[in-house]
Amino acid sequence: MKSTKRLDLAITKLYTAFHNGTLNPECCKSCAVGNICDNLDSWKHLSDFHGSVELNYVGKINEMFGRRINGYSPSELLQIEAIFLSACGYQIPFGPRSKKPNNPTDKELQFNGLSAVVAFLCELDSVDNSMDYSRLFQYQNNEPLYKLSSIAGFDIIEASNVY
Template sequence: MIASNRFNNAVNKLYTAFHNNTLNPEDCTQCAVGNILDNNDSWKHMTDIHGSVRLNYIGLVHQNLGRRFNGYTPLELLRIEAAFLKGCGYRLGKYFCHKPDNHKDKSILFNGLSEVVSTLCQLDNMKDVMDCSTIFKFERLDSIREMV
């Protein structure tokens, strides 16, 4: 499977951030999108609520002009960030925000990154590289055959 340059670049940046302990969902320059955009926080001005997939006026202008940031449209960036926060255990609503107890815990960050990589695959119309169901289905079939 051939991945796009934007996918490869994003995954490499996220991999580096994860292993260098510079991934932080509470910092817009070190979150998933912040790292994809080279630790720039300008993307946060494209929505009014952190974690929302709804563009504000500025975001809509950029989206309608066809602007891309390291290959991603404003709406795609918001989807990536929402996936990261959801994977990290954040629950965001209009009036309520649940945060994980330790947002820098490696297992929490890994869960967030898994969601991000799945979202990146969707955006590029790729098979989800994080989907292990085919592996488990194969193992399950083998174990069933052994039982019979």
């Protein structure tokens, strides 16, 4: 099964953020959706609460007009973020008194979040998750075990003896 452009771009951005240490669930520019949206925070105005899947007035208007950010609708972006936060151990919607992990930049925690996000992204694009993109986020000694070699179809993972 062939991948989609928006899926390939999202995976590339998440891979880069994860391995560069720039993924942070508590920052709207550095979370899963923040990275998918090119580290811009405009997406946060689609909902009133971080991690909520409920569109606010601005979100509903953007959804109604068919607005997309890097291929994703406002409701899809909110779902992606909710899945990421939940899989990272956050109580959503996330607020000052919400349950949260002790170390939001823990690689294991982020790996769990990204694995759930990748599964959802594949589901959105009707792409079989048997491609196992989660290998992209495996690491050892804070270095990726696999690198992104090409983002065409299934041949995107290659052993990382170069790192």
